[in-house]
Amino acid sequence: xxxxxxxxxxxxxxxxxxxxxxxxxxxxxxxxxxxxxxxxxxxxxxxxxxxxxxxxxxxxxxxxxxxxxxxxxxxxxxxxxxxxxxxxxxxxxxxxxxxxxxxxxxxxxxxxxxxxxxxxxxxxxxxxxxxxxxxxxxxxxxxxxxxxxxxxxxxxxxxxxxxxxxxxxxxxxxxxxxxxxxxxxxxxxxxxxxxxxxxxxxxxxxxxxxxxxxxxxxxxxxxxxxxxxxxxxxxxxxxxxxxxxxxxxxxxxxxxxxxxxxxxxxxxxxxxxxxxxxxxxxxxxxxxxxxxxxxxxxxxxxxxxxxxxxxxxxxxxxxxxxxxxxxxxxxxxxxxxxxxxxxxxxxxxxxxxxxxxxxxxxxxxxxxxxxxxxxxxxxxxxxxxxxxxxxxxxxxxxxxxxxxxxxxxxxxxxxxxxxxxxxxxxxxxxxxxxxxxxxxxxxxxxxxxxxxxxxxxxxxxxxxxxxxxxxxxxxxxxx
Amino acid sequence: xxxxxxxxxxxxxxxxxxxxxxxxxxxxxxxxxxxxxxxxxxxxxxxxxxxxxxxxxxxxxxxxxxxxxxxxxxxxxxxxxxxxxxxxxxxxxxxxxxxxxxxxxxxxxxxxxxxxxxxxxxxxxxxxxxxxxxxxxxxxxxxxxxxxxxx
Numbered sequence: 263x264x265x266x267x268x269x270x271x272x273x274x275x276x277x278x279x280x281x282x283x284x285x286x287x288x289x290x291x292x293x294x295x296x297x298x299x300x301x302x303x304x305x306x307x308x309x310x311x312x313x314x315x316x317x318x319x320x321x322x323x324x325x326x327x328x329x330x331x332x333x334x335x336x337x338x339x340x341x342x343x344x345x346x347x348x349x350x351x352x353x354x355x356x357x358x359x360x361x362x363x364x365x366x367x368x369x370x371x372x373x374x375x376x377x378x379x380x381x382x383x384x385x386x387x388x389x390x391x392x393x394x395x396x397x398x399x400x401x402x403x404x405x406x407x408x409x410x411x412x413x414x415x416x417x418x419x420x421x422x423x424x425x426x427x428x429x430x431x432x433x434x435x436x437x438x439x440x441x442x443x444x445x446x447x448x449x450x451x452x453x454x455x456x457x458x459x460x461x462x463x464x465x466x467x468x469x470x471x472x473x474x475x476x477x478x479x480x481x482x483x484x485x486x487x488x489x490x491x492x493x494x495x496x497x498x499x500x501x502x503x504x505x506x507x508x509x510x511x512x513x514x515x516x517x518x519x520x521x522x523x524x525x526x527x528x529x530x531x532x533x534x535x536x537x538x539x540x541x542x543x544x545x546x547x548x549x550x551x552x553x554x555x556x557x558x559x560x561x562x563x564x565x566x567x568x569x570x571x572x573x574x575x576x577x578x579x580x581x582x583x584x585x586x587x588x589x590x591x592x593x594x595x596x597x598x599x600x601x602x603x604x605x606x607x608x609x610x611x612x613x614x615x616x617x618x619x620x621x622x623x624x625x626x627x628x629x630x631x632x633x634x635x636x637x638x639x640x641x642x643x644x645x646x647x648x649x650x651x652x653x654x655x656x657x658x659x660x661x662x663x664x665x666x667x668x669x670x671x672x673x674x675x676x677x678x679x680x681x682x683x684x685x686x687x688x689x690x691x692x693x694x695x696x697x698x699x700x701x702x703x704x705x706x707x708x709x710x711x712x713x714x715x716x717x718x719x720x721x722x723x724x725x726x727x728x729x730x731x732x733x734x735x736x737x738x739x740x741x
Numbered sequence: 742x743x744x745x746x747x748x749x750x751x752x753x754x755x756x757x758x759x760x761x762x763x764x765x766x767x768x769x770x771x772x773x774x775x776x777x778x779x780x781x782x783x784x785x786x787x788x789x790x791x792x793x794x795x796x797x798x799x800x801x802x803x804x805x806x807x808x809x810x811x812x813x814x815x816x817x818x819x820x821x822x823x824x825x826x827x828x829x830x831x832x833x834x835x836x837x838x839x840x841x842x843x844x845x846x847x848x849x850x851x852x853x854x855x856x857x858x859x860x861x862x863x864x865x866x867x868x869x870x871x872x873x874x875x876x877x878x879x880x881x882x883x884x885x886x887x888x889x890x891x892x
Contacts, residue, residue: 388804388838390751407838415838418805433837433844 304735305514307493309506310486314463317473317484321466324350332357337442342368344426348470369429369438372403386411388431399447401439405432412447417454425461477509478502492518492741507741514671515738516678524677528617544607546575551606616680623673626706627666633710634662640713657721658712664724665709668702668731675734694734701727745773748804752842764846766797774799778810778846782889783854787881788816791889795825795849797842807836808845817877817884819858819867827852828862 299306312320328350329339334357342353345368356364365371385392386408398406407415411431416439419428428444430437441462448455467473471490476483478500485495485506492507494514504511508518516524542553547568552561561572570577641655675695682688705727708715753773756766763783769775778795782788794813800806810832812825820828831840831848861867870877 389746389748391747405839411838414802415805418802431838433839434835435837 304732304739305494307491307495307506308487308489309493309495311476311483311495311498312473312486314482314484317467317486318463320486321348321470324348328353337440338365338370341370341438341440344466344469345369348466348472369436370402370440372435372437388415399443401430401437401443403430403432403435403437405430405435405437407431409447413451416444416448416458417451420454420458420461423461425458426465474506474509476500476502477504512670513674513677514741515735516674516681517741520681521674521677524680527613528620538610543572543575546570546577613680616676620673620676623669623676627669627673630662630665630669630706630709634659634666637662637709637712657717658709661705661709661712661720661724664728665702665705668698668705668727671731671735672698672702678738691734691738694730694737698727698730698734701730746803749773749799756843761843761847763850764843766842766846774803776842780846780850780853782885783850786854787878788818788853788885788889791885793853793889797846799842804838804840807832807840808842810845810849815884815888817866817881818853819856819861819863819870819877820852822863826862828860 324343325336325340328334328343329336331350331354332339334342339353342357342364343350346353346356353364356367362371366373382395383392384395384398384406386398386406388407388411391408393408397408397410399409399412400406415431416428419425426438426441428439429435430439444458445455448458464475467475467484472486472488474485474495475481476485476497476499478497481497481500481502483497483499485497487493487495487506490507492505492513494503494512495506496503505513505518508522510518510521510525513521538551542551544550545552545563545566545568547570548563548566550563550565552563562569568577569579637658641652641658644650644655645652672695675691675698679688679691679695682691701723705720705723708720708723712720753768760766763781764778766776766778769777776797776799778797780793780795782791782793792814793816796811796813798809800809810827812821812827814825815823816825822828827849829848829852831837831845856870858867858870866877866880869880
């Protein structure tokens with residue numbers, strides 16, 4: 263029973279569990295010595311799921327504390343924070359070091375101030391309409407434009423999705439328009455104003471390393487963690503599981519860059535690669551890649567005109583008419599090892615080896631979801647016919663969930679191995695991978711035959727599989 | 742047709758009264774936002790002696806958005822592609838509402854004098870411009886003679 267409880271708490275990795283976990287170890291009465299949760303569980307990750315309001319509060323707190331600390335306006339504090347990835351310490355250090363230069367770098371003040379014209383009437387350079395100076399406004403750079411032109415400028419920019427990076431209208435002027443300036447001009451334009459605020463908020467969250475939007479469709483949740491690592495976060499609202507650092511599907515033990523490379527490779531190459539593998543061979547003489555585009559096995563290389571047999575790649579001359587009984591297949595196994603084409607094919611074989619396993623586990627995950635559905639029906643039947651209670655059968659769900667979790671990790675070990683350099687570390691990895699693979703297949707087999715498997719036996723198997731998984735992650739998850 | 746903004750009227754008037762040397766821009770009879778432009782090839786450039794036709798269109802939100810400009814005459818230039826589209830920063834992200842039709846056309850004329858093969862739009866042209874400038878310039882002159890003269 264202990265094993266299943268442990269596994270369950272592992273699976274529902276919600277905020278509460280983290281909290282309990284901490285309490286557990288901080289408990290004074292406990293005689294368990296303090297253990298770093300990272301060492302027990304390499305995937306341990308503290309994070310919180312926040313709503314937009316909570317994030318706004320969080321951002322405002324940073325703005326307020328910076329503005330108090332440096333005695334600057336909140337507007338200025340916000341722009342400085344946004345420009346420095348919300349790193350208050352860096353802003354404070356730079357600002358104390360050289361306040362005026364910091365403000366110029368943040369594109370708030372111009373490198374050299376402009377002379378401000380002082381007449382009552384002035385012609386706006388954009389709409390060329392002469393107007394009273396009251397109708398004009400300008401940023402610290404002193405470039406004056408009439409308020410109507412500012413408003414149109416903001417509307418056009420905002421409709422293109424631009425918000426925090428809107429700059430002054432003057433030619434070659436880099437000064438950024440602060441939020442307060444935009445909002446002041448758009449005070450009577452509710453729609454565009456709301457759009458602007460929405461975009462600004464998105465920009466803030468995206469520039470904040472401790473925040474990440476939940477990638478679930480239309481999900482408003484934002485995950486917050488002080489630990490900026492490629493760890494698994496699960497959205498409390500839509501249950502999407504994703505990597506905190508890159509926002510993609512969780513991918514341990516593979517890291518963010520490698521998984522991206524792998525997924526691009528799969529998207530680019532797989533179709534082509536499968537085709538090449540199925541329909542082409544290299545010419546045994548000149549090693550150019552040949553596509554078989556007809557039924558006849560008598561091939562003539564378009565490059566070197568060599569006649570050969572598609573089946574055995576032997577010279578056609580020695581074939582006569584009995585080529586389907588091709589006996590030369592094994593006699594001619596090595597076709598020029600060093601050739602570029604042979605190497606390319608070797609590379610392809612290697613890629614396909616990993617890709618096929620990656621794909622296969624992905625398919626198995628989907629099939630096991632169906633198994634889980636069937637399991638649900640069978641348990642239903644059992645409970646209805648008086649064979650135990652709901653609680654008695656929960657361990658089966660726990661085992662199915664654990665199986666999914668283990669298989670998921672196993673799937674992501676393949677891109678990791680593909681990009682690994684050969685050597686003792688890769689040997690160790692592949693050994694552990696094979697162990698995990700074996701235990702997962704055992705577990706899958708036992709779950710499919712759950713009713714006839716002894717519960718203790720199944721729980722034992724769960725424990726073994728999860729141990730293999732954590733051992734592999736402890737040794738190789740490096741985030 | 743909506744009322745033409747004062748800004749466009751003023752710019753058009755000035756283009757007519759004080760034309761930029763080597764550039765003519767005339768609004769279309771039926772659409773005051775569409776200009777027929779002719780730029781003469783700058784002296785000491787491979788385009789010298791050529792007359793290059795362009796079209797210039799002021800979009801609805803001009804001057805908040807940049808004008809749309811395209812070469813109609815074929816031209817051999819690393820920053821202009823086969824469709825006549827121009828790679829010029831002020832027509833894209835460096836656009837400022839304070840810029841005008843005349844400043845845009847002057848920049849295009851300057852681009853003819855100073856091609857920039859490091860920021861190419863027409864890759865094959867830019868490539869040749871980098872590896873064999875003499876031949877590239879010969880091509881540009883040839884195209885100028887063939888497409889931008891005597892019509």
